Amino acid sequence: MSAAFLYALVGVGLFSLGLYALIVHAHLLRKILALNVMGNGVFLVLVALARRTGEARPDAVPHAMVITGIVVAVSATAFALTLMLKLSAATGRAELPDDRRE
């Protein structure tokens, strides 16, 4: 196993952690954090797998995709945060309504 696979496995771990937190946490800010962690896990897998070139320069295409992804992630995060603030202003809580209580 090379360092690339070590980081790829860390990426898988981050994705799973984020997915778990996304499911169990009710607060929307926590869910947004969880989505960001999941995204970073995916980025880590992509860049780690681009490193499998041995001594040569790593593959530039996944790097470019990840840079694009980072910028898309921050804009989506900003939009999600604004939606959360609007929801909290309308309902007083930054949580989604719970089905079980209704």
Add this chain to the structure above:
Amino acid sequence: MILSDYLSAALLIAGAVFFLAGTLGLLRFPDVYTRLHALTKADNVGLGLMVVGLAVQAESWAAAGKLLLIWLLILLAGASVAHLVAGGALQRGILPWKR
């Protein structure tokens, strides 16, 4: 290894020791003011040592100058942010720790 390699290794290790001390202070000191004191002072010196250690290895004067600029910028930003954090803490009524 030549002499400059030993020199930068020594400087980098010394810088890392300062960083370690600063981080230890951040984790172990009792309140926000003492933590800021540990962090900003020790890390600024540690980073300075690291910058000098890397500048020894720099290929050109321009590269060494860029490293120096980075250090100066971090000194400026670090001092200002420490001031802002401490000011914010005082405003919230957090009293400095007394023995």
Add this chain to the structure above:
Amino acid sequence: MEAVILLQWTFDTFLGLGLLWLAWRALACPDLFRAIVLFVAFGLLLAMAWVSLDAPDVALAEAAIGAGLTGALLLAALARLRSSETNVEVAGQPEKKGLKVRNPQWLPVVVLLPVAAGLGYVVLSLPPDAVGLSAQVAANLETGGVSNPVTAVLLNFRGYDTLLEMVVLLLALLGVWSLGGAALRREDAPGLVLDTLSRLLAPVLILVAGYLLWVGAHAPGGAFQAGSVLGAAGVLLLLAGWRLHAGLAALPLRLALVAGSGIFLAMAVFTLLMEGQLLKYPPAQAGILILVLETAATVSIGVTLAALFLGGRPPNKQDHR
């Protein structure tokens, strides 16, 4: 060399474990402010992971956006959330109640463990050596106009990705703006230190953005990194209480926001007509065309990120009438 390899392995292992631990703490600790700070630290550690994986371009973007701007966005949102939450017992520890009810959730763990194990198995079953598309990138680099392969991929070989990405950025801002006007925040006097710092740093940050933009042609850097540094300058100025002059907030601001996607689209149509292929530049002019595109993209990315931080549409001229 054995010792060096061992050291590298130790470093990578600690970094990987540190990443997982910080992500776990950021997602599990009950205080949201602490969670965000931990997430910022996670972003900085991730930037080190990019360096360790020989991806300095990604590291620059991560340090500026993933750690810097996302953290600023999250903290600003938390501050607005706290000030809007009038319910006192909720405001202090907004999650404690929820955590107690939901903590023993074994069903997600039971479902997610096989998912994680399956993903890990898939990753490990991939061939250990794969060059991917790096051979094609290297072969076409001569006609690409720039010598940094990542910039060549972003602006030339897969320019349509970046075109669509600029549109996504614009759409996100339109979404934020459509949800209402700029929040009326109390305008504190910024204080001497913050004021002086922002005045000193804003020109330096603009200079750094220009440098990153220029150097991106042959070394790590480029439009995204430059744009995010520009965005950081905007955030700093906004924090110091600076607001865009009403005359500039109307048309000039909107022009700056659409410059990137607009010029990109124009270039796409132009190349489609001239070369018969979307975003296929004539090799002789590729360098200068990429620089033009990158400059427009940098301005748009920077202004969009700062506008996203402000949150909400700045008042238009019509609103004053």
